[in-house]
Amino acid sequence: MVTPPNIELHIEELVLHGFQPGDRQRIGLAVQQELTRLFTEQGLPQGLSSGGAIPSLDVGSFNHTPNAKPAAVGQQIANTVYTGFQPPSK
DSSP states (O other): OOOOOOOOOOOOOOOOOSSOGGGHHHHHHHHHHHHHHHHHHHOSOGGGTTOSOOSOOOOOOOOOOTTOOHHHHHHHHHHHHHHHTSOOOO
């Protein structure tokens, strides 16, 4: 049986503009839950396979529908972050 790698992901700062201050906890929780799901179901992205720390990751911006629920926004952010770990395609 192969043991999956132990991953520790620490997001020090997540900058979001245009969201209600009261939504930040729910968005953050949704990001955490979705990243956990992605790592569990899809495994370690190729960009992380060599291990080590990544001091910063700029995944750019994303579009969301107006009045989107915090959970949906968090899921979208997590997917954008997870994709950002992939090396650029050539």
